Amino acid sequence: MFVDKAKIYVKGGKGGDGLIAFRREAHVPEGGPAGGDGGRGGNVVFRVDEGLRTLVDFRYNKHYKAPSGEKGRNKGRHGADAEDLIVRVPPGTVVIDDDTQEIIADLTQHGQEVVVARGGRGGRGNMRFVSPANTAPRIAENGDEGEERWLVLELKVLADVGLVGFPSVGKSTLLSVVSAAKPKIGEYHFTTLSPNLGVVDVGDGRSFVMADLPGLIEGAHQGVGLGHEFLRHVERTRLILHVIDMAATEGRDPFEDWQKINDELRLYSEKLAERPQLIIANKMDMPGAEEHLALFKERLAELGRDEEIFPISAIAKKGLQQVLYRVADLLEELPDTPAAAEAAETAERKVYKYEPKDDMSFTVRRENEYFVVDSPGIERFIKRTNFSSYEAQLRFGRILRKMGVDQELRRKGAEDGDIVRIGDFEFEFVEND
Known part of the structure; x- marks a missing residue:
């Protein structure tokens, strides 16, 4: 679970x-x-x-x-x-x-x-x-x-590499063949409902952690589908492998898939859109994949884009080693996880330091038959006071008078015998000459 x-x-x-x-x-x-x-x-x-x-x-x-x-x-x-x-x-x-x-x-x-x-x-x-x-x-x-x-x-899952793409493009299959991870794989959408992690051994002494993340759909940046639950984990990755069903087995256009996923990343976070990315053209063993790949490259060139594309077949285990070598090389060049570095800075700034402050400022207001004194500092003072001790009661009264609480109560109309409430504590107002 x-x-x-x-x-x-x-x-x-x-x-x-x-x-x-x-x-x-x-x-x-x-x-x-x-x-x-x-x-x-x-x-x-x-x-x-x-x-x-x-x-x-x-x-x-x-x-x-x-x-x-x-x-x-x-x-x-x-x-x-x-x-x-x-x-x-x-x-x-x-x-x-x-x-x-x-x-x-x-x-x-x-x-x-x-x-x-x-x-x-x-x-x-x-x-x-x-x-x-x-x-x-x-x-x-x-x-x-x-x-x-x-x-x-x-x-937010911590991984070197995150697999992104529409549901059923082969992300889980890819993770299962390049690592010892055993993600759930099936011929239906959203087989992966939670992130799966696997350690990938490149074979030359290098290794990295890869995360198979739940599939994206349009509107994910607004929480549609698995939405934010998915994108939260992508933030932690150093490198994105954008997996595309190049055979269009679901009837979608591979190039439009690529554009839509990148739009969701950008709409969620501009920093995420700038994360280094490799395109993994999967299912190249299927009919029509070569034609779709050629058209994909043409449309990329029209946009003036030169992304690296790696044709593979995860299920047939073809073209995988070239991808692993390139990923390992890039990870050596890239700085430490951008999001992790930001998180460390955030932790330094945001580590919560709680020190109770005895701010004894107060306000007095009328609430039905009660006079209410609002003051977090006085409320803490009440909780510290042991009212079973007569001396402590006298000390409490002296301090309130010295602060001017009695005077303010009189100004608000409090008379002898009226009920005063401070937090959960109630007492009678006694007029002393």
Whole structure:
């Protein structure tokens, strides 16, 4: 089973809670605070594993949650940080944020890693809240929640050479005779519904990876037929072998086939249209193939084109060695996979770095009987606050007053006893003189 697209949920681990503790040693009267900080939650990390070829594992396991950090300890000891959750993905995986459609990373190299969901930071223990006014605080913070998001994974096959062409032109047969790959072959359209890879041994010590890709039809650049699922994989190839049924066994004109496929490549991506290409005139053992090939060359010449054409018969295994030598020679001349190089640059630019920002700016609005305070920073502050501690409640109120939240609520018309909502947290507004 070949799966080249998946949607999954990832969540970083929660940070460990800070601890409220005091020294209790003999001969140390009125020991001071000794509660340590909580540990960091684990990150969710994608790591490329060249042994994987599909995204099939993500079809059955769609949720990935990293472990939480350890709670702070007494005697000022820090809770242990959680281990990262390593998720293995195949080379060629593109990671996309489902909400923003931003490309987070394009993973092409074995061992390459990207953090896709950061773990929450640990909460501070009561040692961190000591002040001249409060030498024995009973305040500790909860750990932050880890980042969570839905991701779309797309796999683009990594191959040196890609076989393109209309359905039933002989791409699968060609791959099967020049490599050990065993693609499905049949006398009907769309026999190949997913990419097949094969390692081709040229015979002179050189080798390369060839991909038999699903057949194209008109409108593929708009998603018609297998459309984008096909073209996504062509992007990764260094060289295109354009296979044409030169015997016109399906009743189509070989030259028009060649033009239509190239139009689809160009409409999908100008860079793809510029990719080096060889024309493979297949089925030359069939009646009428020689006449069609001569006409094909004439029409190419009328356009001023001088593409290399290789007459072959994949099923009869004729003319193949010449093609393999030429492909190997071209691959030595060509730079590294253009799309792979672009992907590496994209990965460097796009590797996601999540750092929570405590932007405490806020707005206040009226919503039916509620007054709603909108502020991601204050919401995070609420989650860190342990409201079972009276001192923590007082600290929370002081900070909101210092920020001007109380004043803004009054300006919006809040009175004693009105309900104020911040995120999922609700409390009564109390007017203090």
